[in-house]
Amino acid sequence: xxxxxxxxxxxxxxxxxxxxxxxxxxxxxxxxxxxxxxxxxxxxxxxxxxxxxxxxxxxxxxxxxxxxxxxxxxxxxxxxxxxxxxxxxxxxxxxxxxxxxxxxxxxxxxxxxxxxxxxxxxxxxxxxxxxxxxxxxxxxxxxxxxxxxxxxxxxxxxxxxxxxxxxxxxxxxxxxxxxxxxxxxxxxxxxxxxxxxxxxxxxxxxxxxxxxxxxxxxxxxxxxxxxxxxxxxxxxxxxxxxxxxxxxxxxxxxxxxxxxxxxxxxx
Amino acid sequence: xxxxxxxxxxxxxxxxxxxxxxxxxxxxxxxxxxxxxxxxxxxxxxxxxxxxxxxxxxxxxxxxxxxxxxxxxxxxxxxxxxxxxxxxxxxxxxxxxxxxxxxxxxxxxxxxxxxxxxxxxxxxxxxxxxxxxxxxxxxxxxxxxxxxxxxxxxxxxxxxxxxxxxxxxxxxxxxxxxxxxxxxxxxxxxxxxxxxxxxxxxxxxxxxxx
Numbered sequence: 516x517x518x519x520x521x522x523x524x525x526x527x528x529x530x531x532x533x534x535x536x537x538x539x540x541x542x543x544x545x546x547x548x549x550x551x552x553x554x555x556x557x558x559x560x561x562x563x564x565x566x567x568x569x570x571x572x573x574x575x576x577x578x579x580x581x582x583x584x585x586x587x588x589x590x591x592x593x594x595x596x597x598x599x600x601x602x603x604x605x606x607x608x609x610x611x612x613x614x615x616x617x618x619x620x621x622x623x624x625x626x627x628x629x630x631x632x633x634x635x636x637x638x639x640x641x642x643x644x645x646x647x648x649x650x651x652x653x654x655x656x657x658x659x660x661x662x663x664x665x666x667x668x669x670x671x672x673x674x675x676x677x678x679x680x681x682x683x684x685x686x687x688x689x690x691x692x693x694x695x696x697x698x699x700x701x702x703x704x705x706x707x708x709x710x711x712x713x714x715x716x717x718x719x720x721x722x723x724x725x726x727x728x729x730x731x732x733x734x735x736x737x738x739x740x741x742x743x744x745x746x747x748x749x750x751x752x753x754x755x756x757x758x759x760x761x762x763x764x765x766x767x768x769x770x771x772x773x774x775x776x777x778x779x780x781x782x
Numbered sequence: 783x784x785x786x787x788x789x790x791x792x793x794x795x796x797x798x799x800x801x802x803x804x805x806x807x808x809x810x811x812x813x814x815x816x817x818x819x820x821x822x823x824x825x826x827x828x829x830x831x832x833x834x835x836x837x838x839x840x841x842x843x844x845x846x847x848x849x850x851x852x853x854x855x856x857x858x859x860x861x862x863x864x865x866x867x868x869x870x871x872x873x874x875x876x877x878x879x880x881x882x883x884x885x886x887x888x889x890x891x892x893x894x895x896x897x898x899x900x901x902x903x904x905x906x907x908x909x910x911x912x913x914x915x916x917x918x919x920x921x922x923x924x925x926x927x928x929x930x931x932x933x934x935x936x937x938x939x940x941x942x943x944x945x946x947x948x949x950x951x952x953x954x955x956x957x958x959x960x961x962x963x964x965x966x967x968x969x970x971x972x973x974x975x976x977x978x979x980x981x982x983x984x985x986x987x988x989x990x991x992x
Contacts, residue, residue: 578930586927634924649965658909 585630585694587620595625596632600705601729603736610739626740630694633701640704641665643711650715667780668704675700675773679766683744686762691744699740703733703774710778726778730771738767862887869950885939888946891953898956918942951976 546552599606610626621629641664649656676696683689710729714722741763809818865879865887892914896907922941929936955976958964964972 574926575935578926578935583927583930586924586930588928631924631928634920638920658906658913661909661913 582630582694584620585628585698587622588629588631589622592621592625592629593632596621596629596702597705597709599625600702600736601709601732603732603739606739610743628695628698630698632705633698636704636708637665637668637701639708640711641668643708643715647711647715664780668777671773671777672697672701675769678769679741682762682766689744699737700770702736703770706733707774707777730774733770733774734767737770738763741766862890865947866891866950869947870954883940883943885943885946888943888949891946891949895949895953895956898953898960901960914945918945921945 621627641661644664645656645661648660676693679696679700680691680693683691706729710725713725717725810816811818861879861884892910896910899906918938918941922936922938925936925941955964955973958972963969
């Protein structure tokens with residue numbers, strides 16, 4: 516004979532009582548058959564599908580916004596810009612945009628800012644740096660070095676953008692587009708990638724000379740690029756002042772200093 | 783010697799199996815030497831074609847001979863194998879893959895890429911999956927910004943699929959690292975050759991061709 520279990524002290528007895536189970540099932544059936552509950556569930560489903568539609572439309576709005584001009588590049592533009600970062604003295608004259616509008620495609624004007632080249636060259640630089648470390652010192656490399664290198668480059672670039680933005684704000688409130696500034700200041704990684712490849716293939720005095728050359732080219736590049744935002748460039752010839760060009764010169768030396776810090780980190 | 787009796791009847795081992803050239807559902811009356819064919823008694827002769835047709839018997843036999851996976855239309859293992867081989871042996875991807883990429887192959891590749899370094903004593907799951915995730919998102923943003931010029935869009939899973947299959951040569955490299963020391967000239971040369979493969983895979987889905 517099966518011993519009867521004493522369920523008087525079992526707190527979960529109500530769930531396992533057959534009569535309670537039937538009541539629970541019937542209640543669930545009544546709830547589902549209730550048209551108002553059904554409408555509430557349908558509304559919830561529509562809300563969730565609406566979230567998906569909003570997400571899709573948000574993505575479409577982001578990708579079709581003005582930022583898409585920063586990625587409108589082609590092979591010729593990449594080659595020209597890379598040469599410009601490595602040998603800026605070859606492009607004489609003012610580096611200005613033909614139109615006053617900000618959204619200019621880089622394929623139309625080689626001096627227009629883009630985000631493709633800085634982003635790709637940053638990633639390439641981090642990988643080349645890790646490769647260089649792995650080749651020179653086999654025991655020092657670890658996968659965490661990739662993340663460390665990326666964050667160091669990111670933080671130094673961010674600080675440089677903030678400093679230059681503040682300086683321009685103090686100079687008669689000159690407004691510079693932040694994305695354009697990020698673009699201009701991060702073309703350095705393009706020349707740094709070339710430097711890393713050169714350092715991997717050579718060593719000693721050649722590496723040192725190559726480093727100095729790249730840093731000087733970066734200074735010239737930034738000086739000529741930031742001239743379009745300086746006060747001396749925007750004022751008329753009668754009101755020309757050398758203060759703006761001096762500031763641009765000082766800011767131009769900030770770029771090779773930051774590049775030197777990036778190169779010396781982790782060595 | 784008389785053949786042995788068995789529950790299925792007396793079977794002559796030398797007897798060949800009957801060849802049913804006519805419809806096996808036809809009723810043959812040997813005493814009256816007549817055959818009642820299937821469909822003779824069907825009231826509506828228009829539905830006769832639904833009955834067994836001997837001409838279709840051969841095609842049914844070929845359908846029964848197909849492997850089970852193909853019969854059930856489960857071709858993932860074959861597709862994964864063919865796509866990985868096309869990646870490793872410098873072959874062009876099939877157009878069907880470019881239109882409808884799958885994720886089963888990339889998942890297999892990524893899991894093996896995480897497991898193989900375990901044989902060398904390295905646990906790098908977090909770096910592989912973390913860096914892979916960031917690279918996936920950045921590439922999604924980059925490609926969609928660049929494709930917007932043509933008014934098109936590429937989905938998340940397609941990029942994940944391309945990146946996943948592109949990691950196949952890296953899996954080969956990590957497998958070789960278990961037995962060889964790749965931090966040498968031979969290892970560098972092998973890495974350069976194998977790293978070219980993912981670049982060629984992405985060239986097949988060139989943005990200009992969208």
